Each structure stands twice: as structure tokens, then as C-alpha cells.
Amino acid sequence: MAIVNNVCWRIGGQQGEGIDTTGDIFARAMVRYGLHIYTTRNFSSRIRGGLTWSDVRVSENPVRAAADSVNYLVALGQEVIDGSLHHLCDGAVILYDSDAFEPKLDEEDKKRFLFYGVPMTKIAEEKGSKIMKNMVALGASAALLDMKLDPFYEFVEEKFSRKGQKIVDMNRGVLDAAYNYVRQGDFVKKDPWTVERRPLNGKRPLLMTGNMATAFGAAVGGCRFFAGYPITPATEVMEYMIEHVEKFGGVVVQTEDEIAAANMILGAGFAGVRAATSTSGPGLSLMTEAIGLAGMAEIPCVFIDVMRPGPSTGLPTKHGQTDLLFTVHGGHDEFPRIVVSPSTIEEAFYMIQKAFNYAEQYQLPVFYLIDQDLGLSNQTVPELDVNKVPVNRGKLLTAEQLAAIAPGGYDRFKMEKDHVSPRAVPGMKNGLFLSSGSEHNPHGVITENVKNRNAMMEKRAGKLKTFRATEKDFITETYGDQKAKIGIVTWGSTRHPVDEARARLKVEEGIDTKVMVVKTLWPFPAEEMKAFMAGCDKVFFVEANFSGQLASITKQEVGGHDKLRLITKYDGTVFKPVEILNKLKEMI
């Protein structure tokens, strides 16, 4: 029986062979065919060489998690087959470059798969050039999947037309030759996977990664200053920032290190410009001292953390939800901070804008945690509204408001009911103040006065109480059967394999579950969590870290130790729905 529009396609080769680009073209062709996609990338911390692959999961409906297994594999070398063996389903198609190698597998494995050898190098050289081998892979894949080449032609036109008709024709020629090679003679399709065109309702859907949504969202949220230091996997955010922040008149600085990057965004925040940096664990470790200064001096700033597994250098190119405890507790002594983490790409776009609002509304550092799966996966995304999150600059004073204060009477750190003081920025008349990481009085003068110290600690901490009482969006999301005795708590992109797993749990075992996705992780939504856990016998925390960091905070803030169960993964790979499903079945 044919399996229509439900296939996971992989291309793999050595880094430097254009694997990502080919995956991207395949994904874009699927979107042009009216389908939804979800991509994942696997790579290592080196420039050339080293196995890399790009997976494209194709579906009739929106899809947000990696597939359980791979159905189609395009292998540019034997090592791709070796590395993919345990990801392939029975009956999977292996399409390989027969100019480069003949697959070597033991007889047992050989029987599991369908092999198609295509002379990729030869076809590319004959019809175009050697570098077009990837086009051969695409043309051959299209032929096997029983689809037309139109969406690939379309892509080639759009992408290469400015390079001249000759390049367009060459690429088309290569696609055709590969397609015809597969379909020659008495070709009979033996595998069940096919891809069919679906009508596009109006515009093509948006296609973006979480990192792109973050950078573009930052610009839309008013970010006009960005400082950063290259670090995997956050460099991409910085590169997108150059594109988007500069497009809207902002400045991006590559600093000498993360310490400088953090201190720069504090400087820009102090000067009244919305500022952010992006980094990953090791960089965040270096930034910690500056983060404390932002807390103490009440400076708005946003830290984008594209998390990676540690400790230390850890697994630089892999996936993890590893920095929750660090961002909640990092720094000496105590100061308020807000920690948010998007669970979808559209949330990334809106939440980063919220992060910039929070930074100014509550005058503190905001951490925006994004996991690598959400950051790097290309997905079809629902329509986004650039006006949905208005820019809220909090208590930023106007010149008129400052002028109304007696000369010299402005208190930058004034005690207010909501603990947030009206803010002046350099350049404004009658707003002079000293911004310091030393304890200071409401006027900003450094002092060790005991009464003042206590009042200031309480003032700064009090801002989070105001936050909890005020903010309603993107705190938590709950769904499922509210009467269910089994609860599942998760955050970030892990919600998507969770969603698939619980749907299958219902079908296979008839077990009802409910889910809470925590989006604002600090200040911790304790009341919401308490209410969610109340009716449950067991609450499973599904997280891509070692000890269940969200579970730890829950124990600290809510309790419920007897109900808590952990499903954690810390090997650097993304949860597959089936892994969560099996754990749930075992532990319920």
C-alpha cells in the first residue's frame, strides 16, 4: 500500500559536500509542492570531513518533531550507510553514488533495504559540472518518490536566474538526466513512499528555523544593538542578526570575547538602545559577571542562549536543554532575572520580542533559551503578525517628565510600589545619575548603609512579584484531558516528540494524559504548576538534560516529590517520539 506524503528523507556525506544545501533545496521543493516539512541537521565540530546529514520529514500536515526512522537515504559514501544503519526502517530505500562506491553490508542487512545505484558523479559531469552531484541526488529522489520535477525547476529558476540562463539550464539538465536515469527502461517502483502535490492556499507558507525567527523577531522587537563572539551553535543567530538588525538601522559588533559582548550590551542598554547577545554555555559562563551587574544596576539586556550539552566544551554541535539551572541561579549572590524559552518557531518570533519588553519593563537581564533542535530545524510556520507584540518600553521617562522633577531631584532607583523606578538615559536633561554595581541609594550614590541595603535588595527582588502579577502571555500552556491522572511537563522543542508520544499512547494503550509546557521558566509559575499537578498520580518531566532541571526547580518551588518521574536524555540527540512512548509505557 502506498504511503502518501509521509516520508523521512535523508542525505548524508562528508562535511563540505553541500549536504545542508541539498537538504535545504529538497525541503523548499516540498514546500512548493504544498507540503509541510521539518528538518534536522547532524554535524560535528569541524569544517571539512566528518559525517554529516540532513533529514527532511515531509508531511501532509504541519509536523514539528523528528521522525522515528528514516525511509529514504541518499548516501554519498559508505560511511553514511554505516552511520545511518540504526536509523533506517525496514524496507528503506538507499540511493547511492555508484561512481563512488558499492554498498558493503552483511547479508542480513542487505535484505532489509532496497538499493538504487546512480552514477551521480558521471551524470553531474556530463550534464553540468562535478559540483552538481547534489542535483543528481535530488532528481533521482524525485523520480523514486513518484513526484514531478516542477518544484525543483522552480527553485532552480529563483535561485540561479541572476547567475544567468546557462546555469539554470545546466541545473535543469542535471535534474532531468538523473530523473530519466532512474525511470529508464522497465522501471517499477518497489517501495511504498510517494509524494503528491497539494494545492497551495494562496501564498507559500513561511519557512524558517528557530534561529532565524529569533533574529528577525529581535529586530521587530526593536533590537538595534547586538554584540557577540562566534560560538557553535549560536554563531548562526549572530549572522542572522547582522542581516536583520542592520537592515533596520542597528549595529552589530563582533567582540574580542564573550565578556566584552556582555558588557557591551549592558552599555547599550544603559544608553537606551535595545541590545542583545547570543551565545552558548561556555560563552554564558564568561558573561556571568556582567549579568550580575545588569541585575544590580537594573540595566535592560537580553541574553540569547542557544544551548548545547556541556559541561565545559561538552558536545558543541549537539542538542540539549542544559542551561536552565545556570540561568536561574548563575552569578554571585542574588538578583532578579527572567528566563523564557520558546517551544515553537512562531513562539520564538513573539517571545524574543517579549524578552526585549521585559528587559525594559522590569529593568533586568532576560535569558532567552533556545535548544538546538528548535534553533536549527527548518519548518513550515503559520502566518506571523509583526504587529502582535507592541513595543513596551516600561518606565522610560520622556524629556517632559524629567523636566517636571526639581533640578537634581531625580532618583534613578526610586522606591516605587511596583519596585520599578522611572528610567532616564544619557543625553536627557535633569536625569544625571551614577549606574553602579556597588550597592547604592535611590539617587545612585554608593553606600553601605544597612537600612538602604535591605531596602534595595527587597526592591530589586520585588520586580519579579510585579512580573508574576502582571504578565499573562507565554507563561505556561496546558492541554490534553484535564481529568487525566498522568501529567507530562516539558519545555522547549521537546514538547513536539511528547505530543506525538502521548497521541500514540492514547491509541495504543488507551491512556489519557495532560501536558504542561513551561515557557516562562523564571520567575517560576508555581501556582500553575501546583494546580496542574494537583489531580495527577504521576507527573513525568521530559527534558533533554541529565538531572531534570525543570523537575529540580519544581521540587524546590512546589514540592510533589512523590509524584515526579523523570524522562531525561543527555546524549546530545533529539528525543524521538518512540523513545518517550516506550518510557511512558514502562513507567506508568
Place this chain on the structure above:
Amino acid sequence: MAATETRVKRDIKDWQTAAPSWWCPGCGDFGVLAAMQRALANRGLNNEEVVVVSGIGCSGKITGYINSYSYHSLHGRATPPAQAIKLANKDLTVIVAGGDGDGYGIGAGHFVHAVRRNVDLTYIVMDNNIYGLTKGQVSPTSGLGFVTATTPEGNQDQPVNPLALFLAAGGTFLAQGFSGDMKGLTAMIEAAIEHKGFSLINVFSPCVTFNKKNTYAWYRDVLVDVNSGEEIKHDPSNKQMAMQRALDGRIYSGILYQEKRPSYIDHTPTLQGPALASLKIEDKSQWNYAAALEEFR
């Protein structure tokens, strides 16, 4: 400030604050503070258009004593926020003041790159050859053999040569002053503020409590003024001459090097219009976000 604007000289009192000083009586930093205040008054700047940034240490306290917007940062980290403040609002005059440990020790990495970047700001290092606030430890500019609490057998590490380091990193304005020479130092600070690019003034600012070697009298004795006329003919546009003086073992005062080169702001396309801080980000309709979104299809 616009170059064509005429500025009226103001009173030094306009730049003083009521905050009580934490410095020891006789500290060299008082002289630097007064020279800074006088330079700001002479330039006729308005208080709200000046930001003074400091690090941590005795020198770092200076931000509490100048009547401007002030930013007291972290130890060694004064130059990064100062650069960002200037980029965020290029209409501001930004002055960074720190110490030798702050700038050439813990902050040496930032120092080199701030010089390279050539953002238009003035960096005044109050060099007392000692860690004062922590009560007398060796500093990056302490001389060889110098005995301190942490070098009881005498310092064995080569002292940093900030002048040579600055020139090697491609800096565009270099001067060396002395807190005992109010007039000369004030003129230097004014020239540095006027300079478009990153300016360094290394100022000898004696620590009267913990450094009994590099005293006021010692500096008066060893300093050689590059403008002293007959004996020395100095050309501040000659980088090789400046480097030679940085390395010849004598201790000079005066403007050693100045070069006209586009600053970071000059060659950044998005900084040619109004200051970033004045952009109206609140009004989303001013920005064509919707068109940019279409590029994701």
C-alpha cells in the same frame, strides 16, 4: 556635539558632585579628577551629554565624583560598555577612566581591541604602578624588582609598556601625563576629547599610601616633556618616532602620537544618520517589517 557649534566655557564647579571622596588625602587621582572637570568645563559641554565610565579599583571611584551620566562597570571591563554607549548614542562625549591594573592587567584584552576598533572615546588610565584598593600588590606597570605584598622578593615580570602596546595595536591618539601637572593634563584631555577616534592618556597618578617608589618627586625628576623645545624635537605625526620614544627607556610626557583615521562610527553605514538611541522603535509602522517577513517564503 556638532563641530560648528560654539561652546561657552563653563565653571569647574558645574562638574563637581557632593559625594564624599573615598580616596586617601594626597592621592594622585584628585589631580586627574580636577583636570577632567576643568577640561569638560573648558570644552563648554553640557553635563547630560557626557558619560564617564570607570572600572573597579581606587580609579573606579571617579565616576561618583563627576557631575555627568556615569557608569561604574566591572573590574577591567570599562572599555566595552564605553564603546557601546558611544555607538548607541554617538552624540555623547564618552570618557573612560581606570587604573593600570584595571586597564593593562585584567582588562588588557579589551584594551588592545578597543584601540583597534577606534571608537571615538577618551581613555584616561591613572597609572600608579600598584594595586591600591586591595592594599599594595604588584601591578602590570610595576618596575622590575619592585617589592610589594605579593612580590616580597621583588617583581620579576616585565612591566607592560602601554605606549608601545597602544601604537602596535594601531591607536590614533596617544599622550602621557602627570597628575602633578594640572595645566598640561587638562590640555591633553581637551585634545583627546577633540580627537575623532580612540584616545589614550596614560597619567602617572602616585599612590601616596602604598607606593613609596613612584612618588610625585620621583616623577618630577624623571619625566621628559616632548615639548620642552631645544633638547627634544618631537613630531606627533611620526609613528616611528613615537614608537622609538615608547621604547627608549626614558619616561615622556605630552602628546606622543596623533593620526587622522576614520573612526568606527565613520565607517559604519548605519551610524551615519541619527543616533541609535533616538530611533523610534515604539512605532512599528515606521519600519517595513512586513516586507522583510515575506523574504522567508
